[in-house]
Amino acid sequence: MNNNPITTHILNTALGKPAASIAIQLFILKDNEWTLLSSAMTNEDGRVDDWHETGWYQGKESEQLFATYKIVFSLEDYWEKQSIDGFYPSAEISFKVQDSRHHHIPLLLAPYGYSTYRGS
Template sequence: MRVIGPIPGRTVQQLGLLSASGIFICWKSTVTEHSSNLRGTFDSMITQRLQHIRDHLYRKDNSPACGMAQSPLTTHILNTAQGVPAAHVAVNVSRVEDKAWREIARGVTNSDGRCPGLLTSETFVPGTYKMKFATDEYWQSLKMASFYPYIEVVFNVSDASQKHHIALLLSPFSYSTYRGS
């Protein structure tokens, strides 16, 4: 269970349930300001923020927004130069088969910088994998120059029952990657 808070001007308590996902958004309705007009404004702002968080986490069909539960291989790309997710980045996944790379999946990052549903548990087997990120096209779409035309991250999977998350922190002239959770 995660509790999101605190909300400025409020005391966090477990009083409200946002969704069945185990994420609780909670607050005590006492506002430090004495004006009822300010309280109404704060309540409206909080309601809008909670709606935004709910919409970010869940689609209309109540499934996880990024499909992370379905795929044993996930990625998340963050544009650290601008402090935003890297949306619309083409991603290719390949695996070594018979001593050669074979492409097994393609995708494009969503507005949150994630690429949902890349592989299924049936197609994710032990082996050597490569994720190729088309970074040059991404930076060109932002009208920015880039040093790296693409980034390839090669990694080994020994236990395909574990989740593998490849995080990529990206700027026009540098990048960093790690296995996330």
Template sequence: MKKLFLSLLLSAYCAMAQAQTHQLSSHILDISTGKPAPGVTVKLEKQDEQRKTWSLLDSKVTDENGRIKDFLPYPQAGKGIYRLTFLVSGYFKAQRTESFYPFIEVVFQIRDNAHYHVPITLSPYGYSTYRGN
């Protein structure tokens, strides 16, 4: 029984690992409404550590659940310093809400090949971020 359980657990883990095609995802939750923030453009950049310049890698829009699931496909993924820029001004304008932040930049470091989830919680006058899973 124990071997069967471990075998099933290992199979589930391998299936999840195989399904993971992108190294980075993000999510925006508007805590002033308690709902996700759809339609927000998010830019992904990587820093050239020698020149200290940024290169645009991708730009995507959050889905109806406030999510972007497919930044950094694994062949392109790698260690380094990255920046996500959340262009929230348009989102708040669409909500007819005044906001203090026209955009939010989150700089973080990828140190291995693990999956990284970098979400923000958002309100018109504040935000927070953390490394999720």
């Protein structure tokens, strides 16, 4: 079982299916600068459960992971592959990890809008 404290997935709500093969980057905010932690591609189920096994979180106590993070979803190639003229070429979601619970950051996607929430 994966113990990554941050996971994500993307659902294309216009098509009613997961969004596969989207490049995603995970950043952490340190000293007012965004630092890249890891990158990945969504799988066939639109999920990223492991960030290319870089293990940026391994060996850290949960309190050491408390910080502000950002996930950048690169959407332009996805829209082109779907032959859809999407309005947003990318989406950025920043969030704070302030407790030891798992943080699942889903993206609900449509050509002219997107939304997110804290998942479980």
